[in-house]
Amino acid sequence: MNIIVIGFGFIGRGVIEAFLRKAERIRRLDEDFRVVGVSDSRGYVYDSEGLDLKRLIGVDELSQYPSGYCRGGSAEDLIEMEGVDLMVEATPTNVVDGEPGLTFMRRALRRGIHVVTSNKGPLVVAFHELKSLAEEGGCQLLFEGTVAGAIPIFSLVRESLQGDEILRISGILNGTTNYILSRMHFEGTSFEIALKEAQERGITERDPSYDVDGIDAACKVVILANALMNRDVRFEDVERTGIRRVTQEAVSLAKRSNFAIKLVGTIDRRIEVAPKLVPINHPLCVHGTLNAVHIEADLAGEITLVGYGAGRETVSAVLNDVLTVLKSEAKKKG
Amino acid sequence: MKFDLTIALADRPGQLIRALEPIAKNGGNIVSIIHEREEPSAGLVPVSLVVDFPSALNLRRTVDELRRMGIGIIRAEEIIDTSRLTVILIGKMDLKRLANAGVENIRIVGFEVSNPASDDACLRVELEVPTASVEEALDAFKRIAEEEGALLLSPI
Ligand SMILES: NC(=O)c1ccc[n+]([C@@H]2O[C@H](COP(=O)([O-])OP(=O)(O)OC[C@H]3O[C@@H](n4cnc5c(N)ncnc54)[C@H](OP(=O)(O)O)[C@@H]3O)[C@@H](O)[C@H]2O)c1
Numbered sequence: 001m002n003i004i005v006i007g008f009g010f011i012g013r014g015v016i017e018a019f020l021r022k023a024e025r026i027r028r029l030d031e032d033f034r035v036v037g038v039s040d041s042r043g044y045v046y047d048s049e050g051l052d053l054k055r056l057i058g059v060d061e062l063s064q065y066p067s068g069y070c071r072g073g074s075a076e077d078l079i080e081m082e083g084v085d086l087m088v089e090a091t092p093t094n095v096v097d098g099e100p101g102l103t104f105m106r107r108a109l110r111r112g113i114h115v116v117t118s119n120k121g122p123l124v125v126a127f128h129e130l131k132s133l134a135e136e137g138g139c140q141l142l143f144e145g146t147v148a149g150a151i152p153i154f155s156l157v158r159e160s161l162q163g164d165e166i167l168r169i170s171g172i173l174n175g176t177t178n179y180i181l182s183r184m185h186f187e188g189t190s191f192e193i194a195l196k197e198a199q200e201r202g203i204t205e206r207d208p209s210y211d212v213d214g215i216d217a218a219c220k221v222v223i224l225a226n227a228l229m230n231r232d233v234r235f236e237d238v239e240r241t242g243i244r245r246v247t248q249e250a251v252s253l254a255k256r257s258n259f260a261i262k263l264v265g266t267i268d269r270r271i272e273v274a275p276k277l278v279p280i281n282h283p284l285c286v287h288g289t290l291n292a293v294h295i296e297a298d299l300a301g302e303i304t305l306v307g308y309g310a311g312r313e314t315v316s317a318v319l320n321d322v323l324t325v326l327k328s329e330a331k332k333k334g
Numbered sequence: 335m336k337f338d339l340t341i342a343l344a345d346r347p348g349q350l351i352r353a354l355e356p357i358a359k360n361g362g363n364i365v366s367i368i369h370e371r372e373e374p375s376a377g378l379v380p381v382s383l384v385v386d387f388p389s390a391l392n393l394r395r396t397v398d399e400l401r402r403m404g405i406g407i408i409r410a411e412e413i414i415d416t417s418r419l420t421v422i423l424i425g426k427m428d429l430k431r432l433a434n435a436g437v438e439n440i441r442i443v444g445f446e447v448s449n450p451a452s453d454d455a456c457l458r459v460e461l462e463v464p465t466a467s468v469e470e471a472l473d474a475f476k477r478i479a480e481e482e483g484a485l486l487l488s489p490i
Contacts, residue, residue, distance in 0.1 A: 170490055241485065245424055245425075245454075245485045246424065246485075246487075247424060247454045247456060249448040249449055249454065249456040250422055250424050250456045250487065252448070253422055253446060253448060253456055253457075253458040254422055254458070254487070256446070256458075257420055257458060257460075259420065259489070261422075261487060264490055266490070269469070274487075275485075275487050276487060276488060276489065276490045277420060277421070277422060277487050277488065277489040277490070278489075278490050279489070279490075282490070284490065
């Protein structure tokens with residue numbers, strides 16, 4: 001299979017590194033696995049015979065790759081190249097209009113190219129449209145990395161709860177706010193100081209409101225509701241309250257009655273993101289930058305998954321999606 | 335629906351069996367029986383039954399039949415399942431408004447306040463709420479908090 005990677009940042013690079021590290025496992029599924037193109041906002045490198053991944057990982061800028069660099073070339077050109085089978089899309093998240101990722105995904109899916117992404121934006125803006133494009137194009141659209149990082153929530157439901165109906169989902173879906181609230185809970189820190197600490201540790205978005213006002217968590221709620229509960233939910237449908245008003249006093253009062261205050265996303269009768277009281281012995285009550293997703297299924301009952309919601313662990317989710325496509329293509333070929 | 339059905343039986347053998355018949359006939363499922371034989375008064379023994387009936391109508395029919403059989407009815411009322419609910423409110427808030435949220439049978443069983451005078455006053459309230467009305471109560475609290483400019487933290 002011929003792969004293109006759009007976005008050569010933290011995730012794009014990490015995925016290429018993972019391709020290299022797991023080369024043997026990949027070859028077992030597909031002897032002809034090749035990364036033929038990689039792009040960022042300034043240009044792309046392309047080689048129809050497959051790029052040298054070791055070299056690629058070594059460069060600071062795509063333009064330093066020894067051959068095939070096209071300055072000013074766009075990801076759309078790569079998508080149009082002959083013989084591309086799968087696109088890994090890892091450009092920045094934009095929840096207003098989903099761009100640039102949305103255009104890339106539409107194009108790819110229309111051409112029958114499988115899409116694996118960690119970018120929430122396009123899915124928040126146009127989930128059902130992209131899903132039907134994938135269906136029409138006879139290709140897969142996989143997005144495990146978009147919600148709760150390395151936690152395999154979509155794979156779990158797709159593979160292991162095939163007969164179940166998901167009745168309710170709740171989750172701690174933003175590691176930054178969970179870090180802040182955990183500092184307040186355990187160290188008695190104020191919100192402002194805990195936020196500053198998170199910023200110093202580099203775990204906040206440039207615009208902290210994305211985390212602390214629950215925007216990021218709300219995006220994840222939208223994707224979960226659409227993907228796992230077959231709802232038709234848009235960002236505006238999520239009732240959203242962030243954690244700015246959560247005071248140290250509130251955290252202490254909660255703690256004294258054996259609750260922790262957590263920013264929880266819920267898909268139920270109401271669809272909301274809000275600070276909630278989580279009993280300290282509840283499986284959702286995880287601390288630090290951990291995420292947790294709690295689902296209630298009609299047959300399986302309650303299941304909770306806990307893991308890292310962002311950072312390098314996310315690469316695991318993207319790689320697994322790529323392997324899932326390779327596997328099903330290998331099966332098709334017999 | 336569960337009901338407390340307390341009747342007065344004559345302290346003679348066979349009375350209880352007799353009284354159970356109309357309950358069964360009207361679709362009642364007996365959950366428990368407390369027979370207080372130590373406390374007869376005027377030859378009557380109070381017997382407290384917890385009965386699960388499909389509806390209040392079944393209870394009424396049972397009560398009518400028991401009366402016709404000459405059995406005294408001490409109490410016949412629904413047992414309301416209650417749940418303990420903890421909420422925290424951030425911002426100034428009038429406690430009374432929660433108790434009068436328009437949901438029946440809510441009881442405040444405890445509370446703790448910090449910084450009552452400031453704008454980030456913080457209030458933890460423990461309530462007993464009929465289990466069937468928990469969602470309704472939380473909706474009402476949320477509405478009231480919004481009206482008062484406070485933030486409601488409810489349990490998951
Ligand atoms: N980092 C995480 O832990 C994490 C976890 C889960 C999900 N995600 C999501 O994964 C995606 C990628 O995250 P990241 O951390 O890798 O971001 P990043 O480090 O900022 O990288 C983004 C990459 O996209 C490129 N890009 C921007 N516009 C482009 C365009 N029009 N065409 C082609 N490439 C373009 C950027 O190129 P330039 O360098 O030229 O601008 C950069 O290489 C985001 O949507 C993010 O929300 C990230």
